[in-house]
Amino acid sequence: METGLFDVLGVAGPALLLALVVLVSMVHLELGPFTHLETPGKWLLTAALGAGVLAFIFKMSVALYLNPKPDRLLVLPHPDFSRRAAALPGPAAVLQYQPYQWQALPARAPGAATDPALVELGRQLFNETALSADGRLTCASCHDLLAAAGADGQPQAVGIGAQVGPRNSPTVWNSGFQSVLFWDGRAPSLEAQATGPILNPVEMGLSSGAEAERRLQALPAYGPAFRQAFGDPDISFTRVARALAAYERTLVTADSPYDRYVQGDQNALDPAQLRGMRLFQETGCINCHRGPAFSDASLLEKGAPLRIFPAFPNPLARRYGLDQEAGQPPGPRAWRVPSLRNVALTGPYFHNGRVRELKEAIRIMAVSQLDVAVPGVTPRQRFLFGADGQLQSVAQRSLSEADIDDLAAFLDALSSARLKTALSGRSGA
Ligand code: HEC
Numbered sequence: 001m002e003t004g005l006f007d008v009l010g011v012a013g014p015a016l017l018l019a020l021v022v023l024v025s026m027v028h029l030e031l032g033p034f035t036h037l038e039t040p041g042k043w044l045l046t047a048a049l050g051a052g053v054l055a056f057i058f059k060m061s062v063a064l065y066l067n068p069k070p071d072r073l074l075v076l077p078h079p080d081f082s083r084r085a086a087a088l089p090g091p092a093a094v095l096q097y098q099p100y101q102w103q104a105l106p107a108r109a110p111g112a113a114t115d116p117a118l119v120e121l122g123r124q125l126f127n128e129t130a131l132s133a134d135g136r137l138t139c140a141s142c143h144d145l146l147a148a149a150g151a152d153g154q155p156q157a158v159g160i161g162a163q164v165g166p167r168n169s170p171t172v173w174n175s176g177f178q179s180v181l182f183w184d185g186r187a188p189s190l191e192a193q194a195t196g197p198i199l200n201p202v203e204m205g206l207s208s209g210a211e212a213e214r215r216l217q218a219l220p221a222y223g224p225a226f227r228q229a230f231g232d233p234d235i236s237f238t239r240v241a242r243a244l245a246a247y248e249r250t251l252v253t254a255d256s257p258y259d260r261y262v263q264g265d266q267n268a269l270d271p272a273q274l275r276g277m278r279l280f281q282e283t284g285c286i287n288c289h290r291g292p293a294f295s296d297a298s299l300l301e302k303g304a305p306l307r308i309f310p311a312f313p314n315p316l317a318r319r320y321g322l323d324q325e326a327g328q329p330p331g332p333r334a335w336r337v338p339s340l341r342n343v344a345l346t347g348p349y350f351h352n353g354r355v356r357e358l359k360e361a362i363r364i365m366a367v368s369q370l371d372v373a374v375p376g377v378t379p380r381q382r383f384l385f386g387a388d389g390q391l392q393s394v395a396q397r398s399l400s401e402a403d404i405d406d407l408a409a410f411l412d413a414l415s416s417a418r419l420k421t422a423l424s425g426r427s428g429a
């Protein structure tokens with residue numbers, strides 16, 4: 001958003017008035033009597049000093065008018081940095097730069113169940129057709145663990161009766177690390193999330209939790225399975241959700257080249273991936289996609305899980321309707337920062353699934369979230385005061401096509417080796 005003339009007048013007007021009142025009283029009550037000036041002399045001095053004040057205000061107004069107003073705080077200090085800096089004595093500590101700590105993914109999600117019977121029950125329910133109204137869909141229909149890296153490869157989810165939902169299916173791999181679930185982060189836990197798709201009319205379409213319970217009670221295998229997992233054969237919808245969540249917490253991929261690199265295997269990443277890793281930090285992607293799960297909405301990194309997207313309105317995001325939710329007024333909204341683990345395997349991208357290519361997703365992120373120009377988006381000139389107090393023009397930061405290739409190569413290094421093998425096995429077959 002550009003700063004309008006009224007914004008400038010709103011700042012400059014009152015400042016000007018205040019400066020003139022101060023000036024007149026200063027000359028007439030202090031300087032004038034002190035230097036024994038007559039009335040005309042006092043007014044001459046007022047005019048001379050006033051011209052200086054006006055010139056300064058004019059310069060400030062020009063600067064304000066030319067620079068886009070930062071209307072949202074985007075680049076938050078890295079929490080590690082501020083926390084550690086605060087702990088150090090003396091004000092100089094604030095200026096010390098703390099390097100970013102790259103971390104591998106733990107092998108277990110926080111709070112993962114240790115009871116194999118509970119996890120096994122969750123696995124069965126995840127693949128249970130009885131939980132969909134037409135008896136044909138399972139959780140795995142939209143979250144195919146091996147054939148689609150935990151997603152479905154579709155732009156938007158296809159539910160019962162071939163109904164197309166409004167959103168893209170995210171992968172369930174590593175969802176156990178996320179602090180909030182769904183694109184808009186509306187579910188606070190996997191347990192709270194799990195009942196959603198079963199009752200969603202365009203997904204699995206059951207009428208109620210009671211219907212899910214009745215359907216499972218009719219299948220003889222579940223009584224014993226629930227007894228093993230919970231100690232008694234009572235089949236309740238809450239237990240269904242608990243078992244599904246327990247199973248999902250076991251879906252962890254810590255076997256990416258990135259993880260091997262961070263654990264000390266110097267050859268795990270190639271030069272392009274290493275350049276991309278550096279760009280990922282330098283460009284500011286880690287402001288939001290940080291920590292081992294590459295998400296600020298992670299249980300391992302206490303950050304801001306939701307971010308405005310697109311934070312800088314731009315033609316690229318508009319082209320894909322990313323600022324236009326059906327039934328909502330157009331404009332940016334708060335979205336959960338997704339994990340980037342396996343992102344190279346889980347396209348199409350974004351909440352509406354309209355972006356097919358990973359590189360295009362990276363371009364959109366750079367422009368929309370970091371105000372960094374990319375090829376095809378002309379960098380703007382900004383006007384800043386240099387150290388010498390003079391206005392100077394500075395080009396907006398930008399990424400080249402080679403930079404975007406490197407960033408994509410780095411994101412590909414976040415792919416699980418096992419999932420990649422499963423996918424290539426399929427496409428080769
Ligand atoms: C018809 C396709 C479909 C089916 C069937 C389905 N899901 Fe999903 N799933 C989605 C979509 C679409 C989203 C994102 C919805 C949103 O953000 O509003 C999602 C989101 C999720 C998430 C959140 C992931 C994250 O990172 O936020 C989890 C976990 C999940 N589903 C698990 C399940 C489970 C468990 C089942 C079975 C009970 C299931 N899904 C059935 C399409 C489906």
Ligand code: HEC
Pocket residue numbers: 074183280283284285286287288289306307308309311335336337338340343346348349350351352361362365366369370407
């Ligand atoms: C200000 C926070 C922020 C910054 C900085 C940021 N992202 Fe994102 N990123 C998000 C949010 C929020 C989304 C989800 C958007 C949506 O709902 O569609 C997202 C989505 C993505 C996706 C799509 C994920 C998927 O599964 O569809 C990719 C890829 C991505 N970001 C990469 C990057 C890269 C590369 C950078 C650096 C150039 C970056 N991001 C910088 C917040 C950010």
